[in-house]
Amino acid sequence: MREITFSQATLEAMDEEMSRDERVFVMGEDIARQGGIFGQFKGLPEKFGYDRVKDTPITETAIIGAAVGAALAGMRPVADMHFADFMGVCMDEIFNQMAKIRYMFGGQTTVPVVVRAPDGLVNQAAAQHSQSIEAWFLHIPGLKVVTPSNPADAKGLLKSAIRDDNPVIYFENKVLFKQKGPVPEGEHLVPIGKANVVQEGKDVTIVSYSIMLHTAFKAAEILEKDGIRAEVIDLRTISPIDKDTILESVAKTKRLAVGHEAVKIGGVGAEIAAIVAEEGLDYLDAPILRFGAPYTPVPFSPPLEKAYMIRPEDIAEGIRKMF
């Protein structure tokens, strides 16, 4: 299969969905003339015009509010947030409007909006341009949240998100944008809400997503040398969480490690650990291991940023202690 980057995979998804449905359009800051900070919109305005690939004023509030309003009036908007960090600016539009409109109005309408949010650590961008904030949205009924870890899923999940009649937040990791991988040409849909067992194993289940999945994989490779065979699960979607796949795996491996690049406290890992404690405690032969960032804002200086990052060795070490 041909290999393209994560960024190109998202472009392909946009191109295909905008071609098949004229109600789909995208707006955000610096997406049309610049092509997006990560090149993820390059070429789209030339093909679809500046009305369907819209540069907006600097107003996350009106970008999301207008996306929601346009959805209520029959469009299928994709709204780009530039950096996930800026979602703080438009939280009311996300959680009081977008997430609740269908439910509180008794199902009179659908709200087919996709919010694209580049997240994660990159190049010492520091406290306000580096965060992973996906856990906030797990706590908001009415939203779906996806977190692709590779180019093929980037394409398949974005296409599914655009076709979904619910609001979907699409977190795309900034480092992953450049990563290459095999991506099917043409129709390729990855179902929202279904995790992917990317490596089968029998000794421990490692659950992660987005860029941290790659770190988890490296940890699994280290453990392999010690004779510990990890089952690695890519969540793909963090809301709704595919708890069946996790519980099924833990029933087999008897051990769970779960983590993410986001702050550990109150993170997605906490929810998964709680699910397993509630519904699969009897499966466990060892305490659950959670990994995630320390409870600080993202620091700037390279040695500090490095200290903030989770290393495969740390995960491997934690898992070894389970045995």
Place this chain on the structure above:
Amino acid sequence: MGVKGHEKREVTALTKIDKDLLNDFYKTMVKIRFFEENIEKYFLAGEIPGFVHLYIGEEAVATGVCANLTRDDYIQSTHRGHGHTIAKGADVNRMMAEIFGKKTGHCKGKGGSMHIADFSVGMLGANGVVGGGYTLATGAALAIKMQKKDNVAVVFFGDGASNRGTFHEAANMAAAWKLPVIFVCENNEWASTTPYKTTTSVADIADRAVGYGMPGVIVDGNDVFAVYDAAKEAVERARQGGGPTLLEAKTYRIKGHFVGDPEMYRTREEVQERFDKNDPIKRFEKRVMDENLMSRNELDQIKEQVKKSIEEAVEYAKNSPYPDPEELFDDLYV
């Protein structure tokens, strides 16, 4: 003195208004009035849950604006949204049922007074968040423009809400993209318990239009003819691609912020005086009778008919079932 850039609207010439429109004005205004009086009554009787904000005294604004709209135009409303919803043509039985928390309500009992909507008539929702509607209306207008339709989106908001940043962000976007939005400020002088003059940088909200390069118009919000006239111009401009307008309707909130508000911040007398002098319904009656456009008898007939329909709505709501607990998860996701 306000900033240059807005114009004040005087009362329109009645000769331009046809009889059907007169009947509609009156019918809508008294419908809102009776509806709200019944909401107050049944809320105080403990039959309506939650909390409710009444539109009494402000009926001419929703009525005059919505008389210019078709079913395919959109409105975004506020926490004080019953009047807008009625004026846009929502079914009052289902409205009343919604506010009573019943399954037969527009939102199946999931929304209530502050989150009422009727998408079948283009009423895209009340909003429990003050200033939450501007950007949604702007987005609906963006959709209209992309779909190459000639509809419009109206967003109602109060003087208090005009201090939200959302106003700025939506007004700028709507004006920059020449979107068919009409920003209708209902300046009722009170932001909950706070007089707007103590918190607002301008005497006239319409002055703010200057900052967005859109027309700002002030109108007597208790004169349905003047509101109709000013809204007509704004709506026509928007339909023709001329972009947004900020229309400020000067009115006054007769009831407390919510039903049950002890109103420690003003006296009953000052409110009564304003109401006696400036009740939009009485002003309408006086004018049409003075100018021999409608008779007392005609007005009374409409009133009786409307009163009956609201009483029926109350009966409908009371006799409707509550939602079943199993409906809790319905409509969360498609």
